[in-house]
Amino acid sequence: xxxxxxxxxxxxxxxxxxxxxxxxxxxxxxxxxxxxxxxxxxxxxxxxxxxxxxxxxxxxxxxxxxxxxxxxxxxxxxxxxxxxxxxxxxxxxxxxxxxxxxxxxxxxxxxxxxxxxxxxxxxxxxxxxxxxxxxxxxxxxxxxxxxxxxxxxxxxxxxxxxxxxxxxxxxxxxxxxxxxxxxxxxxxxxxxxxxxxxxxxxxxxxxxxxxxxxxxxxxxxxxxxxxxxxxxxxxxxxxxxxxxxxxxxxxxxxxxxxxxxxxxxxxxxxxxxxxxxxxxxxxxxxxxxxxxxxxxxxxxxxxxxxxxxxxxxxxxxxxxxxxxxxxxxxxxxxxxxxxx
Amino acid sequence: xxxxxxxxxxxxxxxxxxxxxxxxxxxxxxxxxxxxxxxxxxxxxxxxxxxxxxxxxxxxxxxxxxxxxxxxxxxxxxxxxxxxxxxxxxxxxxxxxxxxxxxxxxxxxxxxxxxxxxxxxxxxxxxxxxxxxxxxxxxxxxxxxxxxxxxxxxxxxxxxxxxxxxxxxxxxxxxxxxxxxxxxxxxxxxxxxxxxxxxxxxxxxxxxxxxxxxxxxxxxxxxxxxxxxxxxxxxxxxxxxxxxxxxxxxxxxxxxxxxxxxxxxxxxxxxxxxxxxxxx
Numbered sequence: 209x210x211x212x213x214x215x216x217x218x219x220x221x222x223x224x225x226x227x228x229x230x231x232x233x234x235x236x237x238x239x240x241x242x243x244x245x246x247x248x249x250x251x252x253x254x255x256x257x258x259x260x261x262x263x264x265x266x267x268x269x270x271x272x273x274x275x276x277x278x279x280x281x282x283x284x285x286x287x288x289x290x291x292x293x294x295x296x297x298x299x300x301x302x303x304x305x306x307x308x309x310x311x312x313x314x315x316x317x318x319x320x321x322x323x324x325x326x327x328x329x330x331x332x333x334x335x336x337x338x339x340x341x342x343x344x345x346x347x348x349x350x351x352x353x354x355x356x357x358x359x360x361x362x363x364x365x366x367x368x369x370x371x372x373x374x375x376x377x378x379x380x381x382x383x384x385x386x387x388x389x390x391x392x393x394x395x396x397x398x399x400x401x402x403x404x405x406x407x408x409x410x411x412x413x414x415x416x417x418x419x420x421x422x423x424x425x426x427x428x429x430x431x432x433x434x435x436x437x438x439x440x441x442x443x444x445x446x447x448x449x450x451x452x453x454x455x456x457x458x459x460x461x462x463x464x465x466x467x468x469x470x471x472x473x474x475x476x477x478x479x480x481x482x483x484x485x486x487x488x489x490x491x492x493x494x495x496x497x498x499x500x501x502x503x504x505x506x507x508x509x510x511x512x513x514x515x516x517x518x519x520x521x522x523x524x525x526x527x528x529x530x531x532x533x534x535x536x537x538x539x540x541x542x543x544x545x546x547x548x
Numbered sequence: 549x550x551x552x553x554x555x556x557x558x559x560x561x562x563x564x565x566x567x568x569x570x571x572x573x574x575x576x577x578x579x580x581x582x583x584x585x586x587x588x589x590x591x592x593x594x595x596x597x598x599x600x601x602x603x604x605x606x607x608x609x610x611x612x613x614x615x616x617x618x619x620x621x622x623x624x625x626x627x628x629x630x631x632x633x634x635x636x637x638x639x640x641x642x643x644x645x646x647x648x649x650x651x652x653x654x655x656x657x658x659x660x661x662x663x664x665x666x667x668x669x670x671x672x673x674x675x676x677x678x679x680x681x682x683x684x685x686x687x688x689x690x691x692x693x694x695x696x697x698x699x700x701x702x703x704x705x706x707x708x709x710x711x712x713x714x715x716x717x718x719x720x721x722x723x724x725x726x727x728x729x730x731x732x733x734x735x736x737x738x739x740x741x742x743x744x745x746x747x748x749x750x751x752x753x754x755x756x757x758x759x760x761x762x763x764x765x766x767x768x769x770x771x772x773x774x775x776x777x778x779x780x781x782x783x784x785x786x787x788x789x790x791x792x793x794x795x796x797x798x799x800x801x802x803x804x805x806x807x808x809x810x811x812x813x814x815x816x817x818x819x820x821x822x823x824x825x826x827x828x
Contacts, residue, residue: 214700215659295655306597337660430666436649436714441671443720488654492676536695546720 211317226485230498234277241273244509246517267401269336274407276399276508277462277501277524280473282414284500287454287474288481288493289421292428293452300475301460304453307367308372309342310335310464315391323387326399331394332465339461342368347453356449371525383419397468397523399508406466413462417455417495424448428489470504470523477503479537563630565726565758566615566647570624573614584610585782587624592775595756596724597748598768601793602779603803608762609650610777612728615760616647629725631746642670650731653787654703660714667721674765682721683687689720708735716744720751727751728750729761733768745772746800766794770818778802796820 216222242265243249249269253261286301294303301307314335321330346368348363380391404408427448430438435445463470477500478492484493504522507529511520551683573585585607592598600608613619614626617633626633629644646667654663667689668682672747678686690696693713698706703714712735719727727748733741749756762767770790771778778786778793780802786793796809800821 215657215662215702217659217661218677223677292656295653297656343578400813419574422675424670429658429662430669431723432654432658433663434649434653436613436616437647439638440616440642440647440649440667441646442639444638482597482657486662487658488662490677540778 212308215486218486218491219450222485226495227498230298230481230495232523233502234408234498234505237502237509238273238277241276241505242331244271244513245269262451265461266518270399271404272399272508273405273505275402275410275466276505278407278410279399279467279470280477280498280500280504280507281418281497282459283470284461284477285418285421285493285501288478288489288496288534289424289428290456290474291478293449294362294433294435294490296358296362297445297479298475299362299471302369302471302474303362304343304456304460305346305363305368305372306343306457307464307469308365308369309345309417309467310339310461310511311395312375313338313341313375314373314394314465314468315379318390318394319387320382329448335465336461339457340463342372342468343453343457343461344463347457355446356453357481360443377414393521394468396521397470397526398511398521402466410462410466413458417458420451420455421435422493424451425489425493428493429451432487443467447531455492460537468521468523470526472526472534473500473504476530476534476537479534483537552692553813554686562628563699563823564591564600565596565629566590566623566760567595568611569625569656571614571621571626572623573610573621577647583613585621585779585783588784589624590784591757592760592785594758595752596775597761597773598775598777599761599763599773599790600689600777600779601763601766601769602785605619606779607782608779609730611777612647612730612760612762616645616728617641618647619790631711636747639670642722644724645726645728646719646722648712648719648729648732650717650734652711653705654751658700659700660695660706661686661690661818663703663714664695664718664721667718685723686717690714692720693717709737709740712736713740713744717751724757726758726760729759731762731764732763733763741768746750748772757770766799766820770794771815771822790818794820 213295235291247264249264250261254265283301287299290304291297309346314331317331317334319528346361346364350356350364352360362448376395380388383391427438427443430441432442438445445528478496481499482492485495506525507525508522511525514520569589571585571588572583574583585640588611591629600611605728614621615628615779617636620634628641631641632647633641642801646806654733664686665682668678672678672682678828690699693716695713695717695722698710703711706714712732716732719806733744736744745768748759752759773790774790776790776793778798785802786798793807796807799805799807799809799812810819811817812819
């Protein structure tokens with residue numbers, strides 16, 4: 209961006225239009241996601257009561273699209289909240305270290321549990337426990353003089369993720385080839401078909417955590433001015449930081465334990481939307497929620513469509529699409545303006 | 549601000565805008581060492597102004613941060629607008645006390661108008677957007693600080709002086725009773741410096757705003773402030789009117805610098821000029 213770049217304040221009209229556009233994008237992506245797949249789907253057949261078409265729609269595609277939507281929404285919303293909290297535009301949900309713990313626990317369960325118990329229930333349970341344990345650990349270590357320190361938090365998160373990655377490599381080196389393959393596949397991130405009962409639990413967790421983030425949306429704007437100024441404007445900076453950390457840990461933990469590591473969704477979506485809609489978190493946060501859902505549903509549809517009937521892991525698609533795009537963004541806007 | 553407004557007598561009955569009694573503070577609790585402030589007592593009446601001067605590291609900003617509730621005094625008592633800053637609910641305090649710190653970081657592409665509107669935060673409930681009234685107040689403050697033309701510029705792309713004026717506009721938009729400033733004129737050109745201090749003086753006289761500012765320029769302190777507190781090694785070295793505090797002897801001892809103190813023929817105010825070594 210050039211020096212002459214301008215921005216406008218948030219008005220009711222912009223809030224309404226921006227949110228509506230993101231909701232429409234999400235619904236459009238979901239419609240495409242339901243139609244695309246190894247078998248073409250005819251909505252009229254579903255309507256007519258065709259058993260095969262109904263099975264494809266309700267038992268295969270819809271749960272998958274819903275999970276992709278929730279995962280994308282969760283990652284992008286937590287990215288949008290973490291960036292101002294950590295005062296770092298390059299922060300992503302992975303940076304708080306929770307994904308490292310979740311991945312390590314998941315990989316450990318794949319590598320070490322007897323093969324028969326490695327069901328698609330055990331891995332998520334272990335993974336979520338890993339996410340919880342690592343968030344408690346990072347949270348406790350990141351306190352400096354009784355305050356959750358953003359810089360310590362970022363550094364700890366990075367160190368923790370690197371440490372977890374090293375252990376994951378070690379584990380995948382010592383197991384047999386089949387398990388090693390499962391580990392690689394899990395690490396790449398993918399959207400599986402989960403039962404509706406589980407989806408309902410995830411939906412409750414995601415909506416609850418996002419509601420916590422939304423309550424602090426205006427405070428997140430003020431945190432960009434620095435903690436001291438934010439406090440002088442009536443913001444409980446430490447409280448906001450704690451709540452954002454907890455809510456993000458829950459969001460990331462829920463997503464990673466079910467879908468593995470999906471990179472870039474939480475980083476790129478808030479970034480792009482900030483450019484389109486402005487920095488005000490009162491719009492950016494809910495917009496990232498719907499925009500993130502649209503992004504991941506679209507990526508998942510792409511993953512199923514590109515090499516149908518085989519499919520690519522969605523994590524590979526988000527990284528392949530996200531990384532070059534992100535470099536492009538950075539090159540277009542000088543780092544001087546972008547970083548602190 | 550040497551002449552008082554007619555309503556000043558009534559204002560004097562209310563609790564003083566800022567009162568420190570026997571305040572001592574050290575950064576030990578925050579991981580630092582040593583006493584930064586020792587036994588400071590002073591009182592700033594409503595609608596008056598205080599300049600805090602002193603050499604680097606004498607505790608000026610620490611004093612301001614105690615008044616803002618950012619730090620908690622280990623001994624003594626701090627009161628701002630009748631509240632104990634460090635123990636009062638943040639929002640409650642924010643409706644009465646505004647702070648302009650030495651520099652403002654943003655890091656995200658907020659516009660100038662957005663940053664100034666953030667000053668309404670303590671008055672805006674929950675998730676609501678700012679009202680037309682809030683916008684009016686923001687625009688009036690931007691007009692006063694000569695930044696209205698920058699409204700849609702990205703804050704981070706401004707010069708240091710422009711940023712500082714935006715920061716003051718943001719604090720004025722907060723509509724405080726007590727305004728705490730840390731070197732607000734540091735990056736301002738002479739026109740904007742004069743405009744800023746004239747504006748602050750007018751707000752004191754006409755609206756009863758109380759201004760407490762850390763200042764390096766002794767001339768401006770003498771020209772625009774009713775009282776001056778001179779800090780030296782964490783102690784209140786001198787406290788009183790500019791004439792009482794800014795003297796050759798005090799400046800010589802505190803700043804270890806030879807100065808020439810004179811009166812301006814036009815205004816009768818103090819002039820403080822450093823003396824080069826050659827003429828000492």
